[in-house]
Amino acid sequence: MPVLSEQVEFRMAHHTHTSGSRDIQMARSMCWHCQSEMSGEYFCERCVKVQPVSKETDYFTCFGLPRRLTIDQSKLEAKFYELSRAFHPDFYQNKSEAEQTISLGNAATLNTAYRTLRDPIQRAEYLLDLEAGSVKEIRTSPPSDLFEEILELQETMEAYRASDRASQAGHELRAQLIAEQEALERRKRDMEQQLQRLFTDWDTLQDRGDAGAQARAERDRLLKHMRDILSNRTYVKNIVNDLVATIG
Amino acid sequence: MAYSDKVVDHFNNPRNMGSFKKDEEGIGTGMVGAPECGDVMKLQIKVQNDTIVDAKFKTFGCGSAIASSSLATEWLKGKTIEEAQQIKNTDIVQELNLPPVKIHCSVLAEDAIKAALADYQKKVGDKTEAAT
Numbered sequence: 004m005p006v007l008s009e010q011v012e013f014r015m016a017h018h019t020h021t022s023g024s025r026d027i028q029m030a031r032s033m034c035w036h037c038q039s040e041m042s043g044e045y046f047c048e049r050c051v052k053v054q055p056v057s058k059e060t061d062y063f064t065c066f067g068l069p070r071r072l073t074i075d076q077s078k079l080e081a082k083f084y085e086l087s088r089a090f091h092p093d094f095y096q097n098k099s100e101a102e103q104t105i106s107l108g109n110a111a112t113l114n115t116a117y118r119t120l121r122d123p124i125q126r127a128e129y130l131l132d133l134e135a136g137s138v139k140e141i142r143t144s145p146p147s148d149l150f151e152e153i154l155e156l157q158e159t160m161e162a163y164r165a166s167d168r169a170s171q172a173g174h175e176l177r178a179q180l181i182a183e184q185e186a187l188e189r190r191k192r193d194m195e196q197q198l199q200r201l202f203t204d205w206d207t208l209q210d211r212g213d214a215g216a217q218a219r220a221e222r223d224r225l226l227k228h229m230r231d232i233l234s235n236r237t238y239v240k241n242i243v244n245d246l247v248a249t250i251g
Numbered sequence: 252m253a254y255s256d257k258v259v260d261h262f263n264n265p266r267n268m269g270s271f272k273k274d275e276e277g278i279g280t281g282m283v284g285a286p287e288c289g290d291v292m293k294l295q296i297k298v299q300n301d302t303i304v305d306a307k308f309k310t311f312g313c314g315s316a317i318a319s320s321s322l323a324t325e326w327l328k329g330k331t332i333e334e335a336q337q338i339k340n341t342d343i344v345q346e347l348n349l350p351p352v353k354i355h356c357s358v359l360a361e362d363a364i365k366a367a368l369a370d371y372q373k374k375v376g377d378k379t380e381a382a383t
Contacts, residue, residue: 085319147282150291234286241289241312 020228035101045089045109053090055105060155061133062116070134071209074120083117090174124195127202128233135226146235153242156183160249177250187239194236201229252361254314255348256277259319269307271295279371281363285355290316294363295337296327298371301305303335306365315353319360327364332371338364 033040034047034054043045044067045054057066063070066082090110095103119125163176205225208218254262270293271278275367290312299306308326310317322343327335343349343357 108279145282145284150282150284150293153291153311154293157309158313180257230286234284237289238284245311 009176024119035105053095053102053105053109056109056112061128062120065113066117066120068120068132072130073122073206074126075123079117079120083113086113090163123202124198124233124236127198127229129193131226131229131233141153146238149235149238153238156180156242156246159183160245163249180246180250187243187246191236191239191243194232194239198229198232198236199226201232205229253256254318257322257347258349259312259349260323263307264312265317265321267305267307267321267328268309268373269316271297271304271305271307277368277371279367281366281368281370283359283362283366285312285359287355288312290356290359292316292320292359294360294367295318296371298332301331303330303332312359313353313356315349315356316359318347319349319356322346322365323360323364326375329344330337332368335364335368 031118034050034052035043036049036052039049041054045056046052049052051215061070063074066079066086067081068074068082087110088105090113092103092107092110095106098106119129158181160175163180166173166176184208205222208222208225211218263284271280273280273295275278275297277298279296279298282292283294284291291310292312293309295307296303306327308320308324310320323338326342330338338361340354341362343360344354347357349357
């Protein structure tokens with residue numbers, strides 16, 4: 004992303020942050036119904052018809068929130084309920100088919116948006132994709148130690164599944180798996196705490212809106228670090244789920 | 252979603268599951284993961300005179316990931332390094348009839364093959380370097 008557009012984006016995000024959710028500056032075109040220039044948020048101010056959420060509108064903008072990793076949860080919730088009411092099918096029963104379709108589509112988009120933003124990890128994955136492209140594009144070096152551990156653990160689980168649960172060996176394997184599960188869950192929590200700190204660093208950097216070389220390098224460093232931890236967390240989460248299912 | 256018969260077959264009777272000692276001569280190890288789904292794949296080749304004489308894998312993941320890596324080891328055996336480089340994820344997709352949502356499993360298998368070959372070549376390179 005060129006530096007200039009980054010700056011512009013920053014100002015926009017900042018603007019929405021300071022001016023409240025009511026007057027978001029969205030790149031809108033025309034009202035589908037009366038063709039007047041759109042100035043309202045989800046409804047045309049002239050003909051009052053409901054407007055579809057544009058595909059380019061990111062989830063943060065949908066709720067009038069700044070594009071940050073730490074967000075005001077209560078504000079997100081309040082806005083979500085407000086919009087859920089606004090697009091509720093009950094209010095569109097006597098409206099045209101176009102309006103029914105649009106309101107239904109908006110409700111679906113906002114549901115997905117809300118679920119994504121509500122969860123700090125999903126929110127981070129979503130925002131990092133927005134800011135820096137898909138996860139796949141930044142190849143992180145695979146954590147081979149963690150992988151070896153996962154594959155080894157899988158073998159222990161296999162042995163446990165094949166064992167006579169009531170036997171001494173079965174008991175020992177079970178105890179081993181329980182200990183592994185606890186250790187991995189601790190590790191997952193550590194990762195989440197570490198992420199929390201990185202989220203704060205990232206937001207602080209974004210708030211500064213500095214486009215200098217040093218800030219860019221810092222941005223890249225944070226991005227890679229967050230990506231690494233996010234993917235390691237996914238691996239750990241998966242093996243923990245498997246452990247839970249195996250131990251029962 | 253139903254798995255194809257071939258996937259089920261590889262899943263129930265995985266070929267060449269296991270591992271070689273990493274440091275043994277002629278062994279190349281590929282260790283890859285998919286951060287999106289959390290699958291982990293380890294694929295190893297045993298090379299003699301530029302030909303892959305044996306291959307083994309261990310995979311933590313869904314049925315398609317296991318089938319993809321199992322199939323990959325089957326295909327690798329008997330191939331030269333150069334022939335092995337030609338294996339594409341699309342070949343795996345075709346052979347196993349993978350649905351679109353499972354294509355990333357075949358990509359992971361291709362990545363694992365590439366990583367194992369690269370690791371072997373690096374090991375050979377390091378040795379030649381040390382000898383000269």
